[in-house]
Amino acid sequence: MTPPEPEHRTRLPVFVDTDAPPDAPARLLHDFTPALIDVGAHHLCPGCGEPIAMRSMVEQVDELGEVSRAIAVFGIGCYTAYSNNLDIEVLQALHGRAPSLATGVKRCRPDTLVFTVQGDGDMVNEGLQEVLHTAARGENVTCFMLNNGVFGETGGHMTAATVLGQRTKNTLEGRDAARHGHPIRLAELVAALDGAAYVARGAVNNAVNITRTNRMIKDAFRTQREGLGFSFVEILTMCPTGWFVDTVDAPGYLDSALAATHRPGVLKDARKGLEFRTPAPKGSTT
Amino acid sequence: MTATAHAGARIMPGSAAIAEAMIAAGCRFFAGYPMTPFTEVLETMAARLPDVGGVCVNAESELEAVGMAWGAAATGTPAATGSTGQGLSLMQESLAEIVYSRLPLVVLNMARAQGDYFQATRGGGHGDYRHLVLAPCGVPEAAELTQLAFHLAEKWRAPVLVMGDYYLAHTHQSVSVTPLDFGPLPPRDWALDGSTGGTGAAKLVSPLSDAKQRHAAGRADAGYDLAEFYHRHVAAMERMVTDEPPRHEAGFTDDAELVVIAYGTPGGYVRQAVRELRAEGRRIGWLRPITLVPFPSDVVAEAARRAGSVAVYENNQGQMLDDVRLAVLGSADVRFIGGLSLDPSGFGIAPDLDVALLKRRIADLHDAVTGRRRGPEPEPPHREHPRSRP
Numbered sequence: 001m002t003p004p005e006p007e008h009r010t011r012l013p014v015f016v017d018t019d020a021p022p023d024a025p026a027r028l029l030h031d032f033t034p035a036l037i038d039v040g041a042h043h044l045c046p047g048c049g050e051p052i053a054m055r056s057m058v059e060q061v062d063e064l065g066e067v068s069r070a071i072a073v074f075g076i077g078c079y080t081a082y083s084n085n086l087d088i089e090v091l092q093a094l095h096g097r098a099p100s101l102a103t104g105v106k107r108c109r110p111d112t113l114v115f116t117v118q119g120d121g122d123m124v125n126e127g128l129q130e131v132l133h134t135a136a137r138g139e140n141v142t143c144f145m146l147n148n149g150v151f152g153e154t155g156g157h158m159t160a161a162t163v164l165g166q167r168t169k170n171t172l173e174g175r176d177a178a179r180h181g182h183p184i185r186l187a188e189l190v191a192a193l194d195g196a197a198y199v200a201r202g203a204v205n206n207a208v209n210i211t212r213t214n215r216m217i218k219d220a221f222r223t224q225r226e227g228l229g230f231s232f233v234e235i236l237t238m239c240p241t242g243w244f245v246d247t248v249d250a251p252g253y254l255d256s257a258l259a260a261t262h263r264p265g266v267l268k269d270a271r272k273g274l275e276f277r278t279p280a281p282k283g284s285t286t
Numbered sequence: 287m288t289a290t291a292h293a294g295a296r297i298m299p300g301s302a303a304i305a306e307a308m309i310a311a312g313c314r315f316f317a318g319y320p321m322t323p324f325t326e327v328l329e330t331m332a333a334r335l336p337d338v339g340g341v342c343v344n345a346e347s348e349l350e351a352v353g354m355a356w357g358a359a360a361t362g363t364p365a366a367t368g369s370t371g372q373g374l375s376l377m378q379e380s381l382a383e384i385v386y387s388r389l390p391l392v393v394l395n396m397a398r399a400q401g402d403y404f405q406a407t408r409g410g411g412h413g414d415y416r417h418l419v420l421a422p423c424g425v426p427e428a429a430e431l432t433q434l435a436f437h438l439a440e441k442w443r444a445p446v447l448v449m450g451d452y453y454l455a456h457t458h459q460s461v462s463v464t465p466l467d468f469g470p471l472p473p474r475d476w477a478l479d480g481s482t483g484g485t486g487a488a489k490l491v492s493p494l495s496d497a498k499q500r501h502a503a504g505r506a507d508a509g510y511d512l513a514e515f516y517h518r519h520v521a522a523m524e525r526m527v528t529d530e531p532p533r534h535e536a537g538f539t540d541d542a543e544l545v546v547i548a549y550g551t552p553g554g555y556v557r558q559a560v561r562e563l564r565a566e567g568r569r570i571g572w573l574r575p576i577t578l579v580p581f582p583s584d585v586v587a588e589a590a591r592r593a594g595s596v597a598v599y600e601n602n603q604g605q606m607l608d609d610v611r612l613a614v615l616g617s618a619d620v621r622f623i624g625g626l627s628l629d630p631s632g633f634g635i636a637p638d639l640d641v642a643l644l645k646r647r648i649a650d651l652h653d654a655v656t657g658r659r660r661g662p663e664p665e666p667p668h669r670e671h672p673r674s675r676p
Binding site for chain 2: 035036038039061062067068069070071073083084085086087088089090091092093094097099100101102103104105106107108109111112113129130133
């Protein structure tokens with residue numbers, strides 16, 4: 001007859017017994033690194049949403065069978081770490097300028113799948129005119145904006161997408177409209193342009209949102225592949241370091257703060273005949 | 287191998303000849319933002335490029351024009367952009383990064399006067415970089431050097447700047463633009479077309495690195511080997527400015543007592559003024575740098591050593607003057623006899639580009655350096671900048 005398990009073991013499963021040395025050295029049981037990311041290790045902070053968004057992008061490229069036709073144009077931000085780390089061809093741009101480079105690439109190589117990877121600091125602050133002009137031109141490229149409402153790479157400073165009340169290193173008491181102005185909702189601005197064929201905003205703070213975002217990325221690529229015009233997906237990502245919240249609380253903060261201003265959803269989809277309508281004002285019943 | 291006096295020569299303005307030369311050199315992507323006198327180049331490219339299967343984008347700003355050209359260049363497509371000095375100022379950040387990214391690109395500066403010499407040769411951008419600068423005089427030479435610029439850009443995988451000016455853009459001359467062969471070029475094996483994705487060796491075109499981290503020996507962690515790339519890139523740039531031979535044109539320097547140095551359109555005016563002064567029996571020579579980077583320092587130094595006196599004429603407050611002084615290194619007297627145009631439009635043929643005035647300045651300086659005296663002459667009817675007096 002086997003002795004009963006000690007009480008605490010019945011309550012909690014033990015994955016690693018730290019009371020005794022391991023009987024074998026550590027070994028890799030399963031490598032979860034996606035096929036198109038060369039090295040899984042990165043220097044981004046724990047709880048960062050950008051590796052999740054990056055994984056979503058490369059997986060959709062792979063699933064659509066576009067790996068050997070894809071060219072990614074990177075902006076400058078934390079995510080730039082991945083420009084060196086993908087098994088996809090990469091062109092590194094300056095801060096804010098990726099949509100123009102993507103234009104040059106696509107015009108010269110119309111058969112490729114061209115997408116930019118930029119942050120909110122890169123796209124809304126430094127390069128707002130670039131993305132708007134590229135969208136208005138109906139340039140047949142896809143732009144991705146990883147929006148965490150903060151300059152993550154500089155250590156947590158206000159961007160043009162920082163939501164009201166959000167604390168950053170240069171809005172210590174929270175962003176105040178009277179002093180710091182209002183956030184720009186870029187997806188809505190882009191959607192209002194005639195050249196934009198697909199515009200959506202997703203998030204990577206939970207499994208449901210990641211699945212939806214994957215679908216948006218795929219639809220954006222399909223829009224480009226069918227030559228319908230400019231496609232744009234804004235992806236809300238967690239930045240616990242720049243938000244000054246615990247890692248575990250970041251997905252919830254994304255929901256309650258960022259997503260309340262930058263509301264996820266598909267705003268425009270030419271393939272499905274979805275037209276963009278300016279959102280009704282708050283409190284409106286119509 | 288000159289573009290002049292061939293059968294099929296046409297009379298056209300410099301801006302159109304430059305555009306035709308770009309197409310003859312294989313340029314298939316052009317992006318620009320209108321600004322006189324660059325505008326006419328853009329107009330011609332917009333009209334002509336689609337005929338040859340190329341693309342011309344009317345960029346919404348100079349920032350975007352240079353970005354588009356950067357993207358096009360990364361695909362291995364011969365590409366060009368440009369503006370005047372002010373527009374080039376806006377492009378400097380990208381231009382610096384394109385140098386670091388080791389991409390061929392031709393950039394036109396259809397400058398108004400010659401105030402952009404420092405911008406062109408020192409770079410307005412950030413960091414350690416240099417690129418070649420060609421300064422044509424006259425429409426046929428502009429057509430030839432524009433084609434050479436595409437060759438040099440590919441040869442060195444670096445931007446090449448062609449320094450034009452208002453006179454060059456708007457002067458009509460007879461020119462025949464035919465494709466010129468400057469020799470073989472290295473393969474464009476760095477160019478992006480998407481095809482290396484998924485092979486385990488996908489290409490990277492970046493100002494930070496040209497090798498992805500999996501290729502870095504013994505490194506499994508994230509991060510570039512920035513120092514290795516930087517030193518390799520700097521060495522390539524050094525090779526470019528030391529191995530590419532400087533070009534120049536000169537006359538009467540062997541027995542000259544004074545050598546007058548000027549580049550671009552004013553170089554042609556100086557050439558004419560010196561020829562006329564030679565006909566009057568004055569031992570004066572002229573020298574025109576054609577490459578501003580690399581600067582023809584050796585021939586300038588040799589001419590200065592023989593003559594003992596050097597005059598620099600520029601349509602600015604004296605910028606190339608610094609390079610002449612660096613070349614001469616105190617071995618000869620260097621005087622500035624140029625100055626900004628006083629024409630109120632800032633564009634037209636100004637007194638500064640008046641051969642009679644130019645001759646007088648050169649002759650006065652020649653008298654001064656040879657100890658000769660001349661009778662008093664009436665002052666010219668326009669104001670001169672104090673620094674423009676020898």
